[in-house]
Amino acid sequence: MPGAALTVVYCDPGPMRLLVDGMNVIGSRPDGWWRDRDRAMALLVDRLERWSASSGDDVTVVFERRPRPPIASPVIEIAHAPAPGPNAADDEIVRRVRADPDPRSIRVVTSDHVLTDLVHGLGATVEPAAGFRDRIDPA
Numbered sequence: 001m002p003g004a005a006l007t008v009v010y011c012d013p014g015p016m017r018l019l020v021d022g023m024n025v026i027g028s029r030p031d032g033w034w035r036d037r038d039r040a041m042a043l044l045v046d047r048l049e050r051w052s053a054s055s056g057d058d059v060t061v062v063f064e065r066r067p068r069p070p071i072a073s074p075v076i077e078i079a080h081a082p083a084p085g086p087n088a089a090d091d092e093i094v095r096r097v098r099a100d101p102d103p104r105s106i107r108v109v110t111s112d113h114v115l116t117d118l119v120h121g122l123g124a125t126v127e128p129a130a131g132f133r134d135r136i137d138p139a
Contacts (some may be wrong), residue, residue, distance in 0.1 A: 012019045014104065016055075016106050016107050017057070018059045018060065018108075019060050019093050019096060019097065019106055019108045019109070020061040020062065020109040020125075020132075021089055021112060021129065022041060022061045022063040022064075023046060023063060023064060023089060023124060024111055024129045026041070026108075026132040027129075028069060028111065029130070029133055029139070030126075036067050038067050041063060041071065042071055045071050045076065046093060047137050048075075048078055048111075049073055050136075051135075059076040059077070060078075060096070061076060061077070061078055062079045062092050062096075063079070063080045063089055064080065064081050064085070064089040065080055065088070066119050067080075068131040069108045072109050074087070079092065079096075085128075087114075088108075092111060093110070093115060094118050094119065095121070097122045097124045103122045104124070104125075106119075107124065107125045108126050109126075109128075110126060111133045112131055127133075
């Protein structure tokens, strides 16, 4: 309409709910993580704790197995698949998204194409692992 004013309203969505495919994020940078997977897991948890504390994001990291030694965090949730195996962490992420009453409020961090398709189909959004790693741990 001629002369009609356009009103733009900015809506801050607030903190995100992130489900992080732990080994996918770790593996997104060839920094020797494969020499000590448990240390790499602990370092990722440390980076995620700092990220969550500064951003306010609700972060859950999912690994394919329990870290050794166990890792505890007062800031983020550290989860693992019930049994280790191929795609075990992916299956746990899908289970969590499927069980959530509001999957549209979840962003899954992964670069796994099959997992991406599955969680998109359930309503979650996806952020690529390498880009997320660059945000939480600039090289």
